[in-house]
Amino acid sequence: MTPYDHSKIEKKWQKYWESKKIFRASDDIKKKKFYSLIEFPYPSGDGLHVGHIRSNTAMDIISHKRRMEGYNVLYPIGWDAFGLPTENYAIKTGIQPAVVTKKNTDTFRRQLKALGFSFDWSREINTTDPKYYKWTQWIFLQFLKKGLAYKKKMAINWCPKCLIGLANEEVVDGGCERCGTPVVQKEKEQWMLAITKYADRLDKDLDDVDFLEKIKIQQRNWIGKSEGAEIEFSLKGDSRKIKVFTTRPDTIFGVTYIALSADHELASLATKGLKAINPATKEEIPVMVTDYVLSDYGTGAVMAVPAHDERDADFAKKHNLPIKEIVLQDKKEMTEKFGKVVTKYKLRDWIFSRQRYWGEPIPVVHCENCGIVPVPEKDLPLKLPKVKNYKPTETGESPLAEISKWVNTKCPNCKGKARRETDTMPNWAGSSWYYLRYVDPKNKKAFASRVNLDHWTPVDWYNGGMEHTTLHLLYSRFWHKFLFDLGLVPTSEPYQKRTSHGLILAKGGAKMSKSVGNVVNPDSIVKAVGADALRVYEMFMGPFDQHIAWDENGIVGTRRFIEKVWKLREKVAAGDKVTIHKTIKKVSEDIENMKFNTAISSLMIAVNDLEKSTSVSRADYSTLLQLFAPFAPHVCEELWVNLGNKKSIFLSTWPSYDSSKITDSVVKVMVQVNGKVRASFEVSPETDEESLKKIALDMPEVKKWTEGKEIKKIISVKGRLVSIVI
C-alpha cells in the first residue's frame, strides 16, 4: 500500500487542474451561472494569514459544490493593493511601492496556489494596475459629471511632529499612530462623494437582498435613518427663524428653551438674551448655546424638553431653566400643526481625498481660467508617476505635489496653464467595483462588457468580514447603484447574498499582528501536514461565523482523518449499494448553511462506520470522496482517479440521496417518569402513540416507578418518547 504523501499529491493535482483549466469560468451564457466572491486580499508583507484560508476555503467549498451541481461557476481572485502599509514601508525603505506590491502579490499567489483554491486565475486583477485603475478613474469622472463628486473645505487630522495628514484609522486615542503626538485639526479642501444622496435607497433596498440580519442591522444603524418633524420657532424682535429637527413633536408643549450648537449662525445672538416663541404655548423661551448639540446633524438646533430628555434636563438644572411636565399629544397632529415631516440620516458624505502617494490619482486639473476640468477620457489612465520621496510634504500635500513636471500641465479645455490635482483616492475606491471587473477583466473599451455583466451579475454569494460592513460593503453598494442609474449595470444591488466569517485570533484571543509577533504562517503547516489537512482543520475548528483562537494542537485530528479515508480504499469491494444517504443529506445541507464543522463531523462518523464493516461498496466510497472533495480536494482527486475514474472528481455530479432511506428502520423511544428518563425501547418509527404507551407501561423498569401510584397524564410522541406523570 502506498503511504499518503501529501506534498507529492498536492503538487500533482494543482499542476493538473491548472493545465486542464478545470476551474476556469466560461462565458457561455446558456449555462446557469453562479458567481461566488471573497473579499480580495490586501497583499501585506506579512504573507497569507490563516484567516484568509478560513474564508477562502469556505467559498471554495461552496464553489466546488455548485460546479458539481452543474453550474458555470465564477470564483475569482485579485489584489486590493493600494494602501498605507505599502506606502509606509516605501517611506521607511525607499523601495518603490509598485516593487513591494509585486513582491507581496507573488508571495500571496504562491501561498494561495499551494492551498489548492479553485480560483479562476486567468481573471486575476490588481487595483494598482493602470489598466485597472483607468476604470476607477473613469467612474470617478462619471460622479464628477453628475455633480456627486465635489470639493469641500474641512478639517483633517494633522500630526505637527511628522508634518503629515493622518487618516482617521491612523489616529489612536487622539494621537499620531507613529509618534503619539496629539493630533490637531487643519483646514483643507477635500474631494467628497455624495453618498448621502443614496442614503434612502441604501437603507430601503436592504429589504430585497439576502444579507445576514446582523449585517442589515449594522448597515441600517450606520445610515441612521430617522423620521421626525422640522419645526420653525420665530424669534422675539428678529424676523429670522430657528429651524429645529425633532423625533418627538408630541412633546412640543414641554419645550422650555432652544439649544443651539456653538457654530449655529444665530449662536452669537443667543448669548445676548435672544428669545424664541414656543408655537404651541406662545410662551417666550430663551435661546441657549450648548455643547451637546451637534452642528452636523439635523439643523444644529434642538427644541429642548427637560421633562423628557436627560441631556436637556441636566442643562436646564445647571442653568436654572424651567422644567415643564408634558401631557402627551399625538405625534402626527403636532407635526401637521407646527411643522412638516422630514427624514434625517446619520450617514455623512464620503471624504474621498487622501494626501498620499500610493493611490489612484484623481483625474482632474485645476485651470486658472476654467476651474476644475476633468482629464479627458482618452487620456486615462492618468498614471501615478514615480517619485523619489514618498513622504507627504510639509504643507500636508501629497508627495505628488513636489513633482513639478507632473503637476504643471495644460488645461484640456483652453490649453492654458493648469495644475494637476495631487490628491489620490482612498483605498476603498478600487474595491468599490472590483467584482464588476472580474466578469470581463481584459476589456479595453469598458470596465466590463454589457453581455458579461448581464450574464454574471449580481454576485450570488459574497462572504467577507463584519469589519467591512459599514465601509466597503456600503461604499460598493453606493457605486453600484450609481452605475445602475447610469444604465451601466443590470441590477440595482451588487450582491444577492452576503455572509460573514469569524476572525481567527492568536492564542489567548488577541488579534494576530506582525508587531506582536503572533502571526501564524501557513507555509510550515502545509509542508508538515498538507494543504488538505489545514483546510479541513480550519473548517472543523469551530462555527464559521464565530471568532476563534488559533490552536494548532487539533490539526493532527484532521490529518488522521484524511489518512483514514486514504486507508479505507483497501476495503473497497465491488458493489453499488449506497448506504450513506444520511451523510449526503447532512453534508449538503450543512454546506449551504456554512456549518462546515458539523459537515466534517458527520463525514467522520460515516468513515468510522465504514471502517468497522468488512468491506465498503465502491459506490459508497465514491460518494464519500465526492462529499469530502470540496474540503480536501487533492487527496480526494487522487483517490477518485485511483478508483479508475478518467475525469476529475470536480466534473462529477454532486451525490443525491434517497429520502426514503434517511429514516432508520428502528428508533429508540425513551420513557420519562415525572420528567426523568427511566427506560428506553426500540420500535419501528411508524408505531403509533397508543402502542408506545402500552409498551412503556408494561416495561419492568417503568413499573418500578409507577407501581401503586396514580397516573395523572401520559404524553406520547411518535418516534420520540413516552412521558408519564404520576
Add this chain to the structure above:
RNA sequence: GCCGCGGUGGCGGAAUUGGUAUACGCAUACGACUCAAAAUCGUACGGAGUAAUCCAUGAGAGUUCAAGUCUCUCCCGCGGCACCA
C-alpha cells in the same frame, strides 16, 4: 449608554430547533502490537456515590409532562456605534 454576537467537560465544540446534554475531534490514562519507542488499534474519560440514584449547560426566577433551547431579571467576555435631538 445603545446595537449585535457569545458564555455547555481539562480544551475546540455538538444537540434533529422544546424531546436521552456533552456528538465529532484534541489532550489524558490503561491495554494490545513492539526488544523498545513512534505510529496504529482497543477501552475509559462532566462531578458525587459500593450501588440504587443524585447533581450539572454563567447566576436567579418563570412557563411546560419535558428547557442548553422559550419568557423575565441580572453577571461576565468580544465587536460596533456613541451627546444623533
